[in-house]
Amino acid sequence: MGPYRLLARLGQGGMGRVYLGRSPGGRAVAVKVVRDGLLRDEGFRRRFVREVEAARRVTGFFTAAVVDADPEGNPAWLATEYVPGLSLQQAVARHGVWREEAVRGLGAALAEALAAVHAADLVHRDLKPSNVLLAPDGPRVIDFGISAAAGDTALTQTGTVIGTPGFIPPEQLLHASSGPAGDVFALGAVLAYAAAGAGPFGGGAAHAVNYRVVHQDPDLRGLAPALADVVARCLAKDPGERPTVARLLDELGESVAAVGDPWVQQGTPVSEGDVTTAGWMPGPVVDSAARLRAETPTEPLSRAEDDTTQRPSVPAPPRVRHRLRTVLATATALAVTATGAVLWKVAADDDNGPARPPNLERLWTRPLADGQTVAAVSDGMFYLQHEKRHEITALDVTDGSQRWNRRMPVADIRQDEDYLKRLGNDIRVTGVSGGLLYYGSHDHLFAVDADSGDHRWKYMDDSFHASPVVVGDVAYAHMTSFFYVLNTRTGTKLWDYGYGVNADGSNIAVTGDVLLVHSQKKLIAVDTRTRKQTWTHTAASDAVTGLAVADGKVYFGTQDGALYAVDTGSGEEVWRRTFEGELWDGKLGGGAGMPEVVDGTVYFENDGYVSAFDAGTGAPRWQQKQEADEVTSLAMVDDTLLVTDSAGGMSALDPRSGKPGWREPVGGGGDPDFWLVGNVVVTETDGRLIAYRVAT
Incomplete structure (x- = not known):
């Protein structure tokens, strides 16, 4: 893709796919490739060009910088600094909640990142735990792909709400203007998540969470009193009552300075040399990030894999496949949509495609030629x-x-x-x-x-x-x-x-x-x-x-x-x-x-x-x-209600009772493209059609 050789696939979502790439000089980058269907939308194409230009202006210690792009290419793509690390969401799930000192250090770093974003006259608009990557030397705020220039909504559809429930500020939910103060609200919600393991407005259906954001006070009972005071001010309903990013940086930065030198040599050595780390970050998180960096693939995909019309017939060696799975399981925070991505297929799959789920009988597979897309379906x-x-x-x-x-x-x-x-x-x-x-x-x-x-x-x-x-x-x-x-x-x-x-x-x-x-x-x-x-x-x-x-x-x-x-x-x-x-x-x-x-x-x-x-x-x-946040379609096949979801899954429900039966991944995960024709589901993954007969 451009000058970059692709090493592995990091994630997939509604905007496209993200790959781990290597520059000619050996630098690791994350390459976001926009899906063809979006590029046929001229409004999206214009918006993407603007966003790439804006993202290039963002610099700072705690942001993943844009290093290269071809927003008008076919396909369009964007390369950013590759950050080997867990997302905050993964870190909390794997290692537990953070102590107050660590949360304050995180808050200072994120405030500094937002200051860099706002200095470029941007608003992030989707700061959330999965968009915060934790590298050994500190966090990085990623995914400016859906951010927009402050005050510029000419290319945004009227009434559209960008973001993730629980982290969207109330003024944005009510379709009012949302500026830098909206990012402060999201920052407060992220810090509450790190300290308590859950968002301050609970979970459940999106509309119920949104209702609580607008009408109810946040639940901060799991936070230490001093930290709860900072977060509560960030979560004020009135944007004018929230602290500025500069004020937060001063306040939280003082806390970080109090713990001593923030940069120390620590963590378990996992490769040659020591690992420079952020002293306030939890040790287990640092160790996981350091191991991930050491396991980053260094060999590119085979030449045959680069061609979407050809697939290697021999699987990759077990060692390489294990390393790819390790990276892909933990580095998905570079996903391309607000809902993230669930990875099901590694980039080195063989010609037979993904392993057959037990309730889906594979019927056939067919590559799509370059420029060929699915247009329509009918009976048979x-x-x-x-x-x-x-x-x-x-x-x-x-x-x-x-x-x-x-x-x-x-x-x-x-x-x-x-x-x-x-x-x-x-x-x-x-x-x-x-x-x-x-x-x-x-x-x-x-x-x-x-x-x-x-x-x-x-x-x-x-x-x-x-x-x-x-x-x-x-x-x-x-x-x-x-x-x-x-x-x-x-x-x-x-x-x-x-x-x-x-x-x-x-x-x-x-x-x-x-x-x-x-x-x-x-x-x-x-x-x-x-x-x-x-x-x-x-x-x-x-x-x-x-x-x-x-x-x-x-x-x-x-x-x-x-x-x-x-x-x-x-x-x-x-x-x-x-x-x-x-x-x-x-x-x-x-x-x-x-x-x-x-x-x-x-x-x-x-x-x-x-x-x-x-x-x-x-x-x-x-x-x-359902298990996923969003149901995407319903269809009755024989005597089974088939339900597809935003995580790339298909479920079978009893139509009389709603009792769930089996659930299987379909396609590449992360809101894939698929079509149901009778009892046959066809999915498009990496430029290849794969068809399954559904067990009913």
Whole structure:
């Protein structure tokens, strides 16, 4: 990657993967490689360029410096100083809570790190225990990948809350501006974690933690009185009442100076020479960090491993594999997302991919060509696209065999339209419905036969490529403020309808003669025969899920965590169930997931919980808390409810009782990309597709 040879994979998350690399001169670096899907988002690309430029300005003893980057490359990447050490989260879990003197030393170091961040006119915005690495010579604050220039929110989506529950300041949760004082709040929460082994606002569902941050006092009973006083001031609800970073540095620095020379020779020798360490750090933490540094791999991956289309057929020697696992198990604090990463696959795996979990029968594996991505799935089929080459490939999901591969026609670029010229004529698959696969190119929407790849028709849509929903012989193509109807045989436009408001295109559903679409709190119904709006239902909060239709009712979840059932004929609310009772605060909620309706039961997820309700009455049947912080999807396969989560796991639940069965890792961990087609799960890991049949 650039001039760096990759030695091992450190972690994976929603932003991409992080590798341990070696510079030509032998320096160890952490190389963050951004995933292709994000780079297709021009807004993200611009934001990443800005963040890299900002991160280069951050210098200080207790920060992991950016040493190199290519933010506009393909792929884009960022190299930072490699810090061999436990995260604070791992250190507390492994070695226990810290004494007051050590916590104060940690606080002084983190305050100095934040001073360096703020001096560059930045706000970190996600300081937490997993973003504090503990090297033998002291801590390092890492992961400026989601920080933003102070006061600059032009490239940030309105309403987005960046951070981790329990460490996000109340003003940010309430969508007010958050500056350096927000980092002071997070610092106070981190120090409380080090001293007590838990955050000052407890654990559990994200929305419940957020509620306590805004409305309740922190629990500091595990802290010594003097330390509790410092932390309490950092955690003040009013940002103006919190101490500045400079004041904290003065106050905590005096405590560190009182213990004598902060830099001493100590710790168990684990390699040639002594280890220079921070005198106030707990001895077991120093020893673990020193051993980790000694076990850092020094040999690069094989040449075959560098090529994502080729994998070595012979496993790495046992000694190397053991060392890689040691590093990866303890150095994951250089993960790339707010939720961290759970590593399941080391970089030196053989051609057979990860070992088969007992409840997942491996069916096939296939490398993705450079530039090839998963585009869509349908019954029994898996579609790949190559935007630049204008190619679409269809795979049989049961065995991975190629059903067809086609170079697709593209729209001509008109020389008199500067805006359209900039779009180019790359292809982008938008969806599959009614036996047709749709893709956009330049200013046209194209339809091909999903079974054969044969071209059917194209429709000029001025570059606003929809994902049509097919019902019978017509396709409903939704845009922001209207939808149009096409003949599926010819691509001829039949009619269109304007809502009069902006609507969410991801939430369209067609049932019988009714088209349903959401516009924030409103659910709008349009009669497709009379072409008139028939009713509007208004929820208490914005809709955040797709629409599940069954037995004359439409089900959806909202931002405040509620689940709604609305009659599709009249628009009357049949029932509504809130998720977490009185603790729920709609302003703080992370939103709900897509409901699944099967045999008279609605299965619903929010944060790390899965619930079941009677589809007719809304009566609760059961609720289960999952192991991971976030549930990402629900699906009923045969008589098993499959639940996937943000830690890269798949669980099997009994749909009648919610009783958990097995749980297995799927893919590379850390919120991987995967798709469920019937009882086959396909995951993408390190540029390779791996398919498993799920035991049900």
